[in-house]
Amino acid sequence: MMKKKKSNTIMGMAFFGPALVLLTIFLFIPMILTLVFSFTDYFALSPNLTHFVGFENYGKLFKDELFLQSFFNTVKFVLIILPCQGLGALGLALLINKVTHCKKYFKVAFFVPVVMSLAVVSTLWMQIYSPEGILNTILGNLGINAQPFIHSASQALPSIALMSVWQGVGYQMIIFLGGLQAINPALYEAAEMDHASSWQKFKDITLPELKPLCVFVFITVTIGAFRMIVQPMVMTGGGPSHSTYTMVYNIYETGTVNWEIGIASTMAIVFAIFVMILTVIQSILTRDKEDKHVNKKAKNG
Amino acid sequence: MLTKKQKTANWILVIILLIASLFFLFPVIWMLAxxxxxxxxxxxxxxxxxxxxxxxxxGNFFDNYITILTDTKFLKYMVNTLFYAAILIVLGIIVNGLAGYALAKIKFPFRExxxxxxxxxxxxxxxxxxxxxxxxxxxxxxxNTVIGYILPMIVNPFNIFLFRQVFISLPDDVYEAAQLDFCGPLKYFFTMVLPMSKTVVATVSVFTFLNVWNDYLWPSLVFTSSDLLTAQIGLNSITSNDNTTMGQTLAVITLITIPVIIIYSLFSKQIVEGVTSTGSKEG
Structure with missing residues (x-):
């Protein structure tokens, strides 16, 4: 018996070992270093001059105009992307779930942009949004003046946000379609017996049944929008006048271009806290729902 | 049974969605054309x-594509990326798969x-x-080395967990029988466990490929030499070159998307299941 236990320990560590070594080097140590560096003025080009500065970086950050701008830009991205992508995906899924023909075509058609990479979509839409591009030509034919889109400080952020919605909406649509198909048809049959209207069926059956999925989708879309960097990097370089400069872009440039590891780590910690809060909210909201389900079942049983 | 009124409503909806899908896809149609x-x-x-x-x-229908494939290093970048993806798929399955197996089946200290x-x-x-x-x-x-690019990307907590969830339901008696045949644990893992779990191996491979193929940030940091670039980073260096025409830009981004479309059409079932199961599992 003892021997078996010992051999299990050896075998377990042998199997888990390679992953553990890599996890330590590339996840645990970087996480600890990020936290430690966030309290220092570590500048990678003169590492010997590093001091421990306590919470100074955190205080500085909330007075740093560029950081605040990158933070509010990120919030703006979330505020545009979340309703458009979340509700858009739900709407598409509800419509596609209803039609009897071409269902497969619709699923593929709205999923196509998901397949394309961020860099490809950004490169394509740079052409679409260009001053003499196809979108302005179409608008011109409709009698609308040419718009500067990504070349103006006021339009660049919404333009990139809408492009991002275009690219992502098909993914959440597929998730919602999966959820709709999982709803027990007996619920609708019972409602039909009671002569419920379509709106009542939607309000009293579809929406409550989809609620946990909605929470999941809305939080993942929010986190996704929070992590925005590649699109502005490729399309605008964060401009014009930092109007599309996001939090992650700021971390990236401060750390890997300016080599200011200390302050970049502070930004990364602030960013990580936001993302983790969102993740925790999601798990609380969805777990709550499951518990209720279990309680109900327990009572009924 | 649908009433006549419902049938008409259904067809109107189909037509509205068809028109909407064309508007939705106009950038892609424009790109291809x-x-x-x-x-x-x-x-x-x-x-x-x-x-x-x-x-x-x-005669000059494919001119843009031919220019991209012969006059630029784009073909090399695509081959590079395929090579990186292949290495990361193999190493990822071994490292994350072994870890997932240990967490599922071997009772070692602090496992939970x-x-x-x-x-x-x-x-x-x-x-x-x-x-x-x-x-x-x-x-x-x-x-600017392949090792530097690959090392941080091998281990993946999400894949470890995915492997664990699948391996946990494997029957234990097969392992005991295999041990009687003097089958070592490592041999057992590669000749029995992995072949019994083809679906999860395929899922992890597909997602690793898509991740490597579409990744932008990490390769843009690691690679500066033009010989090692991945396709996405190469795309940027080609399209930002002033000699590249708009038609050639559209040809590059079409080319770079073709492998992904092939993967999606071959594995659409696994991918859609993966997408919807992440939703239902956590939702």
Whole structure:
């Protein structure tokens, strides 16, 4: 018996070992270093001059105009992307779930942009949004003046946000379609017996049944929008006048271009806290729902 | 049974969705149609419906594509990326698969605690530690090397957990029988466990491929030499070159998307199941 236990320990560590070594080097140590560096003025080009500065970086950050701008830009991205992508995906899924023909075509058609990479979509839409591009030509034919889109400080952020919605909406649509198909048809049959209207069926059956999925989708879309960097990097370089400069872009440039590891780590910690809060909210909201389900079942049983 | 009124409503809905899908896809249709044109033709067609129709088949139909494949290093970048993806798929399955198996079947000390840690690691956004990865790889002199690019990408808490969830339901008696045949644990893992779990191996491979193929941030940091670039980074260096025409730009982004479309059409079932199961599992 003892021997078996010992051999299990050896075998377990042998199997888990390679992953553990890599996890330590590339996840645990970087996480600890990020936290430690966030309290220092570590500048990678003169590492010997590093001091421990306590919470100074955190205080500085909330007075740093560029950081605040990158933070509010990120919030703006979330505020545009979340309703458009979340509700858009739900709407598409509800419509596609209803039609009897071409269902497969619709699923593929709205999923196509998901397949394309961020860099490809950004490169394509740079052409679409260009001053003499196809979108302005179409608008011109409709009698609308040419718009500067990504070349103006006021339009660049919404333009990139809408492009991002275009690219992502098909993914959440597929998730919602999966959820709709999982709803027990007996619920609708019972409602039909009671002569419920379509709106009542939607309000009293579809929406409550989809609620946990909605929470999941809305939080993942929010986190996704929070992590925005590649699109502005490729399309605008964060401009014009930092109007599309996001939090992650700021971390990236401060750390890997300016080599200011200390302050970049502070930004990364602030960013990580936001993302983790969102993740925790999601798990609380969805777990709550499951518990209720279990309680109900327990009572009924 | 649908009433006549419902049938009409259904057809109206189909037509509305068809028109909506065409509007939705207009950038993609425009990209495909114009990737076969010279810049003069693209500009000339812009104002008419011809903007969305490919040119007539002629001798120079594929000119943009031929230029991209012969005059630039793009083909090399695509081969590079395929090579990186292949290495990462193999190493990823071995490292994450072995770890997932240990967490599922081998009773070693603190196992449950490790499972919890792996689960918690999934909520850490990778962007947070990107700077440190870059710093580490730079310090050990591995910038601009394949090893420096690959090392941080092998281990993946999400894949470890995925493997664990699948391996946990494997029957235990097969392992005991295999042990009687003097089958070592490592041999057992590669000749029995992995072949019994083809679905999860396929899922992890597909997602690793898509991740490597579409990744932008990490390769843009590691690679500076033009010989090692991945396709996405190469795309940027080609399209930002002033000599590249608009038609050629559209041809590159079409080319780069083709492998992904092939993967999606071959594995659409696994991918859609993966997508919907992430939703239902956590939702």
């Amino acid at each position: 114009n990737s076969f044109k010279g810049d003069a033709a693209i500009t000339a067609d812009m104002n008419t419906i011809k903007a969305f129709i490919p040119p007539a088949l002629s 605690r490790w499972v919890l840690i792996i689960l918690l690691l999934q909520i850490v956004p990778m962007e947070t530690i990107l700077t440190i990865h870059f710093l580490m790889i730079a310090k050990v002199g591995l910038l």
